[in-house]
Amino acid sequence: MSHAKTRVMTGNEAAAHAARLARVQVVAAYPITPQSPVVETLSEWVESGELPAEFVTVESEHSALTVCITASTVGARTFTATSANGLAYMTEQVWWAAGARLPIVMGIANRAMAAPWSVLNDQQDSMSVRDAGWVQLYCRNNQEILDTLVQAYRIAESLYVPVMVCYDGFLLSHTMMPVELPDPDTVDAFLPPYHPLTVVDPDDPRNIGPVTLADPRPDAEGVARNGYMEFRALHHRALLGALETIERVDAEYGAATGRTWGGLLWEHRLDDADVVLIAAGSLGTQLTVAADELRDEGMNVGVLGIRSYRPFPAVAARDALDGRSLALVFDKALSYGHEGPICSDIRSALQSRTGAPVVYGAICGLGGRDVSPADLADATRRAVADRAAGIVDREPDWINLHLEEDAR
Amino acid sequence: MRDRSHDISMSRPAAGEAGRTGDWRNARPVMVAERCLAVRQGTVTCQICWVYCPDACIAQGVGPVIDLEHCKGCGICAEMCPASAIQMRPESVHGVCAVEEGER
Amino acid sequence: MAMRDDTMHEIRWHGRGGQGAVTAAKILADAAFGSGWRGVTSAPSFGAERRGAPVTASTRLAAEEIRVLSQVTEPDVVVVLDESLLDVGKATAGIKPGGVIIVNTTRPAAELGLAGDFRVVAADVTGAALEAGVVVAGTPLVNTAILGSVAAATGLVTIESVAAAIEHVFSAKLAEKNVAAARLAFECTSR
Numbered sequence: 001m002s003h004a005k006t007r008v009m010t011g012n013e014a015a016a017h018a019a020r021l022a023r024v025q026v027v028a029a030y031p032i033t034p035q036s037p038v039v040e041t042l043s044e045w046v047e048s049g050e051l052p053a054e055f056v057t058v059e060s061e062h063s064a065l066t067v068c069i070t071a072s073t074v075g076a077r078t079f080t081a082t083s084a085n086g087l088a089y090m091t092e093q094v095w096w097a098a099g100a101r102l103p104i105v106m107g108i109a110n111r112a113m114a115a116p117w118s119v120l121n122d123q124q125d126s127m128s129v130r131d132a133g134w135v136q137l138y139c140r141n142n143q144e145i146l147d148t149l150v151q152a153y154r155i156a157e158s159l160y161v162p163v164m165v166c167y168d169g170f171l172l173s174h175t176m177m178p179v180e181l182p183d184p185d186t187v188d189a190f191l192p193p194y195h196p197l198t199v200v201d202p203d204d205p206r207n208i209g210p211v212t213l214a215d216p217r218p219d220a221e222g223v224a225r226n227g228y229m230e231f232r233a234l235h236h237r238a239l240l241g242a243l244e245t246i247e248r249v250d251a252e253y254g255a256a257t258g259r260t261w262g263g264l265l266w267e268h269r270l271d272d273a274d275v276v277l278i279a280a281g282s283l284g285t286q287l288t289v290a291a292d293e294l295r296d297e298g299m300n301v302g303v304l305g306i307r308s309y310r311p312f313p314a315v316a317a318r319d320a321l322d323g324r325s326l327a328l329v330f331d332k333a334l335s336y337g338h339e340g341p342i343c344s345d346i347r348s349a350l351q352s353r354t355g356a357p358v359v360y361g362a363i364c365g366l367g368g369r370d371v372s373p374a375d376l377a378d379a380t381r382r383a384v385a386d387r388a389a390g391i392v393d394r395e396p397d398w399i400n401l402h403l404e405e406d407a408r
Numbered sequence: 409m410r411d412r413s414h415d416i417s418m419s420r421p422a423a424g425e426a427g428r429t430g431d432w433r434n435a436r437p438v439m440v441a442e443r444c445l446a447v448r449q450g451t452v453t454c455q456i457c458w459v460y461c462p463d464a465c466i467a468q469g470v471g472p473v474i475d476l477e478h479c480k481g482c483g484i485c486a487e488m489c490p491a492s493a494i495q496m497r498p499e500s501v502h503g504v505c506a507v508e509e510g511e512r
Numbered sequence: 513m514a515m516r517d518d519t520m521h522e523i524r525w526h527g528r529g530g531q532g533a534v535t536a537a538k539i540l541a542d543a544a545f546g547s548g549w550r551g552v553t554s555a556p557s558f559g560a561e562r563r564g565a566p567v568t569a570s571t572r573l574a575a576e577e578i579r580v581l582s583q584v585t586e587p588d589v590v591v592v593l594d595e596s597l598l599d600v601g602k603a604t605a606g607i608k609p610g611g612v613i614i615v616n617t618t619r620p621a622a623e624l625g626l627a628g629d630f631r632v633v634a635a636d637v638t639g640a641a642l643e644a645g646v647v648v649a650g651t652p653l654v655n656t657a658i659l660g661s662v663a664a665a666t667g668l669v670t671i672e673s674v675a676a677a678i679e680h681v682f683s684a685k686l687a688e689k690n691v692a693a694a695r696l697a698f699e700c701t702s703r
Contacts, residue, residue, distance in 0.1 A: 008542045008552060101416045120558055141577075160415060171581045175555040176541050198418060205421055212417040220422035226414055234415055285579045368558055372582040 006180045011172035014142040014179045015081060015107045015165075016041035018149030020051050021187040022105075025076040028056040028067035032086040033119040034169035035109040039081060061086040065093040065104070072102040073208060075196040077153065081107035083169060084125040085114055091129060098133030099235065100209050101197060103156030105149060106134075108166040109173040110281065110332075112367040120368020121169040123281060127309070127333040127341045133235055135163040135242050136310040138280035142172055142179045144261050147253060150187055154249045157194050159238045166309075168282040168332075170368070182257050190256045239311045246308050264313035265320060266305040269295060273302030275384060276321060276357065277376070279330040280306040280342060283365065287330065289373035294380055301380060306342060314349035321350060324357040326387045328380060330399075332365040339396055358392055364399035375399055423478055429463070433481030435496040437474055443493035444471035457485035457494060520551070520574040521668055522584045526603045527593035530563040532655030535681070536593070537569035540659060540669065543677035544573045547669040551578040558583075566597055573668055589666055592616060593637075593654055595624075604628060614665050614701075616654055633665040635701040644693035656690035660698030671698045 009017075015038045019027065027046065029039040045051035054076075056067045061082050068078040082090065087108060097104050108126045112118040126136060135155060139145045145167045152163040167173060198208060215227045226234070247263035254260030268288040270276065275294075277287045284305035294301040304320050304327075321327055327350075331340025338344065343361035350356040360383050365371045379399050386394055419425065441447045445454040447470060457474075458466045465479040466472050471493070474485070486494040523540065527533025534556040541554035551574035557567055570584040586606045590613040597603055604613060609629040616637040617624065626632045640660070641652040659674045675691045682690055 006545075008538070008545050008554070099416075168581075170555070170558040174558070175553050175581060176538055177553045177578070178545055178550070197416060206418050207421055207425070208416065208418045210417060210419060210425070219419040220424040221420055223419070225419065226417070228417075231415075231417055238415075282581050286581060289579045370583045372585075373580055375582075 005183070006178050008176050009142065009179050010037065010174055010176050011139075011142045011145050011167050012037040012109065012174070013041060014146040015109075015149055015167070016045070017179075017181055018146045019079040019105075019107075020045060021146075021182065021184060022077065022079070022150055022153050022191060023188075024051075024053055024079040026054045026056065026068065026071035026078045027051075027080065028058055028064045028071070028078070029080045029082065030058055030061045030064045030086060032061070032083050032111075034111060034121075034173040035081045035083040035086070035107065037173070038107055038109070042079075061090040062093055065090040065097060065106075068104045068106075069093060069097050069100065069102055072097075072104050072196070073100070073198060074200050075194065077157075077194045078104050079106070080104070081109065083109045084111035084119075087125045087129065088113065091132075094129050094132045094134065096209070097162045099231070101160040101235065101238070102162055103153070103160055103194065104162040105152045105156055106162065106164050107145075107149065108164050109169040110166055111169040118367040119169075121171050121332070122366045122368070123166065123168070123332040124334070124366070126164055126166045129164075130310050130341065133161065133239065134310065135159075135161055135239065135246070135308070137163065137165050137246070137308055138284075138306060139165065139167040139172065140261075140266075140282055140285045140305065142167075142175070142177045143259070145172065146179055146181070147257070147259055147261060150182070150191060151246075151249050151253050153191055153194075154252075155242060155245050158249075159242055159245055160197050161235070161238050161242065166281065171282045180259075186256050190253060242311050243308070243313060243316075246311075262305065262307055264308040265316050266307055267320065268303040268305070270302035270304060270320065272300055274300040274325040275380065275387075276302055276304050276324050276327045277330065277380060278304045278306065278327055278342065278346060279332075280309055281332070283330055283332060283371065283376075286371065286373050287376055290376035290380060293373065293377050299380075299384065309342070309345075312345050312349070314345070317346060317349045318353060318356070321346075321357055322353070323355050326383060327357045327359045328362060328383045329359060330362045330364055330376070330379075331396075332363075334363055334366070343396070358387055360386070360394050361396035362399055363396050369400055371399060423464070423475065428477060429480050430475075430477045433476075433479060433499060435481045435483065435498050436476060437479065437481070437483070437485050437494045438497050439471055439474065440493050440495060441471060443491045444489075445491050445493075447471045454490070456488050456490060460484050460488045520572055520578065520580070521589065521666075522587045522608075523571040523573070523589040523591065523662075523668075524584050524587040525569040525571070525591045525593070526597045527567055527569075527655070528563075528597070529565045529567050531593050532653060533567055533591075533593055534569045536591070536655040536659060537571045539656065539674070539677045539681055540571050540662060541573075542680055543659065543663075543669045543673040544571070546673035546676050549573045549575065549668075551576050553578045553581070555581075566600055587611065589662070589668070590614070591658060591662055593658060595619075598624065598626070604630070612665055614658070614661050616658060616661075631665075633661070633702055635661045635665075635697060637661055637697050640696035640700065641693045643696055645689050646693045657693035657697040660694035660696065661701040663694075664698045664701035664703055667703070671695060674698075 046055040329343040465475040525533040612631040621632040621634040641657040
């Protein structure tokens with residue numbers, strides 16, 4: 001039995017264990033609720049010697065990521081974590097880390113963006129930086145947080161792109177559940193040391209990320225160098241390549257530990273489902289309960305979970321949804337003035353395909369608004385009724401919204 | 409494994425990183441050797457112009473040597489020289505338009 | 513008593529900030545895992561915690577992995593660390609029919625004014641904590657002792673698994689006192 005290695009722990013503790021098992025060499029982070037326990041735990045381990053790493057205390061999230069950028073540039077494996085306004089504050093460096101192709105791994109304990117102030121969960125923070133060129137993976141439970149963070153280093157270091165591992169604040173970050181800690185030797189065998197793309201060496205100095213002109217040109221040494229657009233095309237290719245890498249790394253992790261998480265997408269009772277419920281993160285976990293309840297009522301309902309949000313597995317999603325009647329997408333974020341971000345991506349993946357399902361959106365859980373499996377089942381019943389009524393275009397369903405003027 | 413040296417924007421620092429910038433200049437630094445501290449003392453001393461040149465266009469020496477291929481003519485060396493040994497001279501000398509004849 | 517079944521058991525804790533309700537919920541989750549429950553979760557009420565303010569926490573137990581992460585609104589078991597919370601904390605809200613509320617009090621259950629389709633278990637948990645010497649800065653801490661009452665009143669976890677879970681959290685010396693307090697409370701709580 002694996003009881004000796006399985007412990008009941010919070011998502012934040014699972015994240016800290018993953019960084020320790022990955023043998024990170026530099027940690028720089030600034031505390032913010034609900035991420036704080038991750039860096040508190042790591043700083044204790046660095047202090048006690050349990051984690052032989054440099055812990056750099058900084059005055060802001062912008063500096064936290066800057067430290068990781070510089071440390072990664074000189075060849076260190078780095079880790080940081082943040083939430084919400086902390087992520088927003090480091091946004092400039094979020095782009096730099098990606099454009100400089102540094103394999104930094106960052107945990108995001110997802111939290112609502114201010115104003116108004118909130119420390120509670122939704123996924124607006126990480127989804128607002130989806131275009132920055134990071135891989136973004138979303139986790140369903142604390143075991144997946146640990147496993148995905150370890151996998152993230154393999155993905156990042158084989159493609160030279162940074163990876164955000166996103167997990168719902170409080171719902172996972174502060175909720176204890178059993179987590180199996182892999183054997184350190186198993187992780188070492190799975191995760192070889194980091195070989196950086198560039199090493200800054202005083203005897204062989206380099207300009208890294210210098211002014212790069214629009215067009216390719218020879219540099220001062222006569223070496224042909226790419227223009228800005230070529231670098232961006234290569235970066236985009238790397239992200240698209242991650243579609244294969246994420247699947248392969250998950251499979252190899254499964255071979256090493258016995259656990260896989262579905263690669264890009266995961267599914268629950270999807271085989272014969274007419275109605276597919278879609279979400280990322282712990283909301284997907286709760287959707288499985290709603291689907292089971294609706295199955296008991298005789299509805300053919302299944303769940304398609306988004307594990308990789310960037311790169312977005314458009315082809316895999318299209319194949320998974322082909323021939324279904326209805327896709328109901330639950331977003332814990334919103335592109336204001338448009339719709340939920342996952343909903344938009346599902347629509348674009350299905351665009352102009354014959355046999356594609358009707359897509360409805362639902363907005364829920366903003367700023368920590370509680371969403372129960374019963375709420376999700378109710379929203380599904382409403383959507384199924386609308387679909388049966390022949391409605392194709394429908395405004396997003398705001399679950400558990402209590403605006404007085406909207407009272408039904 | 410694929411050569412990844414072109415995946416990120418980088419280069420080795422070298423003269424002419426931004427091209428032949430000497431033709432950007434509208435005034436050139438001219439060293440007045442007899443005022444230069446290094447020349448007067450006959451040794452590699454002072455070298456403040458070398459320290460301050462933002463484009464690394466000045467080489468240390470007795471006295472320092474200015475690379476006019478790449479010097480953009482910013483004039484910082486002339487400002488910083490404690491002995492006023494560097495003067496900025498216009499690239500072109502303009503006269504007053506002298507109209508010798510013609511109708512007004 | 514039938515310890516494991518197919519249903520999920522939901523426990524809601526009521527305490528005041530600083531009394532250790534969140535820690536108690538965590539230790540119970542560990543004890544439950546040690547008692548053989550494969551699915552356990554434990555969470556504080558989400559948001560800011562302030563010393564002295566009413567706080568809640570929740571623990572869920574099931575034979576399989578727990579996939580419900582929303583707030584507990586219909587608990588099977590309610591645990592009240594401080595009798596004063598009966599008035600302010602809506603402790604009985606949503607208790608499932610046939611459920612149980614465990615109250616730290618010196619009064620008999622019948623005098624607590626709690627009526628409904630649930631069992632009321634009264635236990636002098638503070639007395640057990642004092643007897644075992646679980647006192648910090650002159651104040652008895654009841655959050656470990658009351659785990660003995662939970663084990664006794666619900667049968668969901670064994671007292672041995674509670675003792676082991678307490679030992680996971682505290683140093684040997686502190687664990688000894690806290691385990692003694694839990695055992696005392698276990699003995700003086702009605703089954």
